[in-house]
Amino acid sequence: MKFLPRVLIPLLLLASASAQAATIEMNVNGLVCAFCAQGIEKQLRKFPATADVVVSLEQKLVAVSLKDGQDISDAELRRALTNAGYTVKAIERTQTPIAELRERLKQGKP
Amino acid sequence: MLRWSVGLAGACALAGSITVMAKPIAFAGGYTVMAEYGAGTMEELQLFYAPRYDFSFGGGHLELDSDETTKTRSINYARLNYLLHRWNLDNAQANVFVWGGVGSATGNTFTGSVLAENAGAQADYETRRIYASFKTDWQGSSAFSHRIDTLQLGLAPYRHEYGGIATWFLVQARQYTGGIHRGTESALLLRLFKGGVWVEAGVTNGGKLQAMAMVNF
Numbered sequence: 001m002k003f004l005p006r007v008l009i010p011l012l013l014l015a016s017a018s019a020q021a022a023t024i025e026m027n028v029n030g031l032v033c034a035f036c037a038q039g040i041e042k043q044l045r046k047f048p049a050t051a052d053v054v055v056s057l058e059q060k061l062v063a064v065s066l067k068d069g070q071d072i073s074d075a076e077l078r079r080a081l082t083n084a085g086y087t088v089k090a091i092e093r094t095q096t097p098i099a100e101l102r103e104r105l106k107q108g109k110p
Numbered sequence: 111m112l113r114w115s116v117g118l119a120g121a122c123a124l125a126g127s128i129t130v131m132a133k134p135i136a137f138a139g140g141y142t143v144m145a146e147y148g149a150g151t152m153e154e155l156q157l158f159y160a161p162r163y164d165f166s167f168g169g170g171h172l173e174l175d176s177d178e179t180t181k182t183r184s185i186n187y188a189r190l191n192y193l194l195h196r197w198n199l200d201n202a203q204a205n206v207f208v209w210g211g212v213g214s215a216t217g218n219t220f221t222g223s224v225l226a227e228n229a230g231a232q233a234d235y236e237t238r239r240i241y242a243s244f245k246t247d248w249q250g251s252s253a254f255s256h257r258i259d260t261l262q263l264g265l266a267p268y269r270h271e272y273g274g275i276a277t278w279f280l281v282q283a284r285q286y287t288g289g290i291h292r293g294t295e296s297a298l299l300l301r302l303f304k305g306g307v308w309v310e311a312g313v314t315n316g317g318k319l320q321a322m323a324m325v326n327f
Contacts, residue, residue, distance in 0.1 A: 027216055028198075029200055030196070030199065032202060032236050033270075033303075034135055034273075034303060034305065034306075035133075035137065035308075036203070038137060038140075038305065038306055039138060039163065040137075040138065042137065042138075042139060043138065045138075055272045056271070056272070057268075057269070057270070058269065058271060081112065083138055084136070084138055084163055085137070085164065085196055085198075086198055107302035
């Protein structure tokens with residue numbers, strides 16, 4: 001009987017964290033210049049749920065932080081980047097605060 | 111106005127605030143303003159708006175001043191630009207653009223204003239360290255036909271990051287048809303860009319200034 005809470009609670013916590021991801025990180029192809037980044041940032045800031053956007057040409061990474069309690073679906077993100085002219089390779093939802101991510105990227109870390 | 115804009119571009123370049131080749135479509139929902147001073151032979155000012163990442167429209171003004179003869183052309187035009195194909199690669203991007211439009215032209219070898227047509231294409235390949243592009247731009251009417259072909263090869267000394275200054279060294283080769291310039295005009299250029307501002311300047315094999323400025327917003 002003690003087995004169930006031990007398994008269920010972490011699973012529920014994981015599911016909750018995933019549902020309220022602080023930051024969405026996307027791996028993007030074709031990201032080679034500041035103008036590319038500028039266009040992508042402009043597209044992503046149109047979402048009412050967007051709190052901040054970080055783009056790293058070095059890591060081919062586009063990250064969006066979300067406002068509390070809000071979300072942008074993977075499909076919407078893929079559509080936005082496709083409409084901006086780029087190809088999304090992967091989308092990952094994390095709990096990494098965007099300020100921490102920005103600092104990590106500034107130090108040249110992936 | 112055109113000379114003032116080009117002069118401003120040159121001043122920015124000389125002040126060190128200066129960009130890979132100008133694209134006729136910057137990004138969806140964005141405006142592009144571009145001014146070029148081509149060694150006293152051509153001067154061009156363009157304004158485009160891109161409702162989508164693969165399409166833009168706008169207009170421009172082109173002045174041609176032959177360094178072979180006293181021939182001059184002054185052309186105002188409206189233009190549509192279309193991104194025919196883009197390759198988004200792991201560490202590179204390649205594009206093929208085409209464009210076309212109509213306008214009116216005056217010149218000193220014919221009377222009045224004539225209907226002018228324009229068409230062109232550009233192919234480019236870009237990584238964060240290497241750049242290559244070829245552009246062909248034609249302006250024609252019942253009174254003249256001029257084509258400007260431009261090849262650019264660039265090398266960046268470092269990989270720039272978004273928010274920082276990008277630096278490129280370029281070699282440009284350009285040919286004009288229709289009695290504007292004889293032979294190939296080559297130029298060495300320094301290109302700098304940051305955010306939405308791009309400026310390049312350099313000198314041609316004839317010792318003349320070649321400069322360009324572009325703003326995307």
